[in-house]
Amino acid sequence: IGGVKNICCVGAGYVGGPTAAVMAFQNPHLNVTVVDRDPGRIAQWKTKHVPIYEPGLYEILRIARDGSRASSFINEPSRADSLDSMSNVSSSSSECESQCGEHADEIYISGRVPNLFFSTDISKTISEADIVLIAVNTPTKLRGLGAGRATDVTALEAVAREVAIHAKPGAIVVEKSTVPCRTADIIQDTLKIHRPNLAFEVLSNPEFLAAGTAINDLLHPDRVLIGSSNTPAGHLAAATLASVYVSWVPRHKIITTNIWSSELSKLVANSMLAQRISSINSISAICEKTGADIDEVAKSIGLDPRIGNKFLRAGLGFGGSCFKKDILSLVYLAESLGLDEVAEYWQQVVTINEFQRARFVRRVVKCLNGTLVGKKLTILGYAFKKDTNDTRESPALDSIKGLIEDAPSEIAVYDPCCIPSVVKQEIGRLLGKEVLKENGGPVEVYADAYRACHKAHAILIMTECDEFKNTRISSPNLHPTQKLSSRMKSDPRPFQRLEPTGSEILALHSYLTRTVSMADALQWFEENPECKPGCKACAEEG
Ligand code: NAD
Structure with a gap:
């Protein structure tokens, strides 16, 4: 159990990157190397601009990858205890205070040797590893037997082959990817074909982190699940992997089961x-x-x-x-x-999930008098949820697809965690380049929420980003009348709920800072005679 020195993580994605980073951070005595077949992704992991956005990730990288000091985010009691237990933590907050005054809550770690590496040399890294974690993508199969439902294990199979060819005798192979029940058999068979005279143990250790809270989930997991074969060698392998987690996870949270239970769980x-x-x-x-x-x-x-x-x-x-x-x-x-x-x-x-998404689009169109022609809609939040740049299966994309059918003049998209050019590229790839504004279509992606909302007829808040909750759309450009803009400034509740679905429409017209029914809107126009249905300003606004 004590013999683990090198860990290789194959797959530098949303799971592999953060998991390896936390493992390295919590085990300064181990070397953790993340490999990927995508050299661009590996190159990004070596820079300041890592390919995925996760709160707290960069601070972990600065310590494990760069060997520099911890910043204040880690200075919560549980983390401080854990840091103190490391031999190379050298100073407390009071020592820090004397060094830098205003950064009194930072913890300094001196002389920490980097132990997290990123590489494209897959075979060499596997050949040196005592534990190989497989964290590659396992999407839904798009064609062939089981298309649309079965899991595509092509990437996992390819890695299993690499491991079979290069792994050193006795290396432990771990499924981190989410896989169909009994996938360990595929890996075991592949290992046997290439190395018939050697026995390898395959473990299942599924990852339960959630995008957006990955670092916190990894630092404080509810449980770590390790499935192994029910043999002495299987149990020894499970105990070896558990010894890596035990550096920071309480023992009672590490659960061992048979391998099929773990995969299915x-x-x-x-x-x-x-x-x-x-x-x-x-x-x-x-x-x-x-x-x-x-x-x-x-x-x-x-x-x-x-x-x-x-x-x-x-x-x-x-x-x-x-x-x-x-x-x-x-x-x-x-x-x-x-x-x-x-x-x-x-x-x-x-089925209900798809029904809900379609229902939302129908409601938006209905709220806007059954037509989107000549109207601008703003989508706030493009990633599938807040605090992540992961846009896979994003409800926003589905909504854009549905809304386009009703021919709005513009669909403005903004997300604080996503790079606009990347979002634009993705929308072009998935919905066709012709939907983009630059090609005569309605979709434009903005780097600024206010610009995205300017003159919008409806703002659709798709994720719970704090920025959306705390931002007030009160630009005087939204509507010509002074009275309206002062009303907006005094309204502390910029995003009020309209939809009982929980999906929010901010405004039927951008100059109202709250969502209203048509009856309420008419009453409001009554009270504000300078702006009536059909007034010149409104006509200009469409
Ligand atoms: P991802 O697409 O972000 O990353 C997978 C990486 O594997 C990619 O960088 C890809 O280039 C690399 N890869 C693919 N084939 C390879 C090969 N043959 N050799 C080397 N590298 C290869 O995927 P992800 O979101 O990190 O998910 C990985 C697994 O973890 C999946 O099975 C997923 O279901 C599971 N999971 C994901 C999450 C999540 O929130 N994303 C949470 C828990 C579990």
Whole structure:
């Protein structure tokens, strides 16, 4: 167990990068090297501008990758304890105070030797590793048997081959990727074909981090799950991997199971979380037709400890690279096992998610008098949720696709975590280049929320970014009348809810800082006679 010196993580993505970084950060005595077949991605990981956005990630990299000091974000009690236990922590906050005055809450780590590396030399790194973590992508298959539901394990298979050829005898191979149940057999078979005289242990160690909170999830996991074969060698391998986690994870949170339970648990965890979202969203549709308020219903039921209040916010449904593909993988597994009723049950979770997204687009069009012609819509939040630049399965993209059908004059897109050129490229790739403004289409991507919202007829808040909650759209350019702009300035509630779905429409017209029904709007016009339906300014605004 004590023999681990080198860890190789194959796959420098949303899971591989942060996981390897935290492992290296918490185990200064180990070398952790992340490899990827994409040289561009590896090059980015070596710079300040790493390819993924995760709060806290850069601070971890500065220590493990660059060997420099920890900044204040880590200075919370649990982290401070953990840092203190490292032999090379050299100064306390008071010492720091005497050094730098205003940075009294920073912790300095002197002489920390970098132990996190990024490389494209996959075979060499694998050949030196005692543990190989496989963290490559496992998307839904697009063609062939099981297309649209089964998991595409092509990347994982390719890595298994590399590992089989290059791994040193006794190296432990770990599935970090989310995989269909019994995938460890594929890896084991591949290892046997290439190295028939050697025995390797394959473990399942699924990752439960969530995008946007990955670093916190990795530093303080609810549990670490390790599945192994039920043999002495399997148990020894599991204990060896556990010894890496034990540097920072309490032992009682490290759970060992048989390997198939571990593989299946990850699919079930994601499916159950998604199921809660679809359940509450299905109720939101009933609320809208009955006058019940979905937030009140969610609160009332969430207070029951048997139900709990997490994952009960109605909204646009789940997005991201994992939930949909993992439910579909479960559906496919059930079908393959001849369990059609079970497959149908889980399929409904995806169906409700799609229903919810389509319903939102229909509501937007309805709110805008059934036509988007000549209107500008602003989409705030393009990533699939706040605090991430991961745009896979983003509800925003689906909405853009639906809204385009009604021919708006502009769809302005803004996300504080995404690079506009990357978003533009992605929309062009997925919806066709002709939808972009530069090619005569309606979609424009902005680097500034105010510019994106300027003269918008409706602002659709797609994610809960703090920036959207705290920003007031009060530019005097939004509407010509002084009175309106002063009204906006005095309104402390810029983003009020309109949609009981939890999806928010800020304004029917950009100069109203709250969402209103048409009746309310007419009444407001009554009270503000200089601006009536049909007034010149409004006519100019369309
Ligand atoms: P990703 O697409 O961000 O990263 C995967 C990386 O693997 C890419 O950089 C790719 O270039 C690399 N890769 C693919 N094939 C390779 C090969 N043969 N050799 C070397 N590198 C190769 O994916 P991700 O989001 O990090 O997800 C990885 C796995 O973790 C998936 O199975 C996913 O389901 C699971 N997971 C993801 C999350 C999440 O929030 N993203 C959370 C938990 C689990």
